[in-house]
Amino acid sequence: MASHFIVLGLLIATFSCAIASDSSPLQDFCVADLTGPVLVNGFACKDPKLVVADDFYMSGLNVPGNATNPIGSKVTPANVAQIPGLNTLGISMARIDFAPWGVNPPHTHPRATEILTVLEGTLEVGFVTSNPDNRLITKVLQKGDVFVFPINLVHYQRNTGNVNAVAIVALSSQNPGVITIANAVFGSKPDIANDLLAKSFQTDTNTIDLIQSKF
Ligand SMILES: *[C@@H]1O[C@H](CO)[C@@H](O)[C@H](O)[C@H]1NC(C)=O
Secondary structure (H helix, E strand, O other): OHHHHHHHHHHHHHHHHHOOOOOOOOOOOOOEOOOOOOEEOEEOEOOHHHOOHHHHOOOOOOOOOOOOOOOOEEEEEEOOOOOHHHOOOOOEEEEEEEOOOOEEEEEEOOOOOEEEEEEEOOEEEEEEOOOOOOOEEEEEEOOOOEEEEOOOOEEEEEEOOOOOEEEEEEEOOOOOOOEEHHHHHHOOOOOOOHHHHHHHOOOOHHHHHHHHHHO
16 A cells, blocks of 8 residues: 555656646636735736736737847747736747847747747748757748747747748747847856856857857
8 A cells, every 4th residue: 555655656756747837727817916925936826806807918919029139039028927817827928020130049948838920021940959969950931830849949030031020929838938048158147257168169268258248
């Protein structure tokens, strides 16, 4: 009998470790109390009696983001920070605007798989598998095409056209998170030591200093 409990315990431990997206809700909704004092995984729930339609709503995703910046893209998020009703629901979305030849640079989402659809323009997209293969899976997408970026993998998009491009993405977390590789590695505060990065990237410290100065 005791051994059954041990096996059950191991199974539960295995399954709880294997869940890579947000856990399932235990109630109809748990609208985030974004300013509340209680710190939990996610946000504490607002009193359900005080919940209103606007807790599940945002507007403005029709408005183009301003992609006039050095990378030529702009992400407009629609996650739990904008829509408190997403708390505990394991889903969110974003609009991405691209200037001609703009790039959404290599990044990962630590908590979400992403599915993207092109609304306007042409996008070159790709993701890289983990070590040791580091295989690049890439494709050129046209309007209406859909592409998936598996959770945690480094991925990017680039507008390969001379006109603006627009994409809508859905993500399997209320709070997918973003780690932009260049910003994390070259723009940490404080800096990672330049000689450490020089050895890591098989280059010299002057090159590292130059890149760090941009982030
Ligand atoms: C977009 O951003 C650029 C650079 O910050 C700025 O010069 C420009 O006025 C902005 N355009 C709009 C429409 O806000």
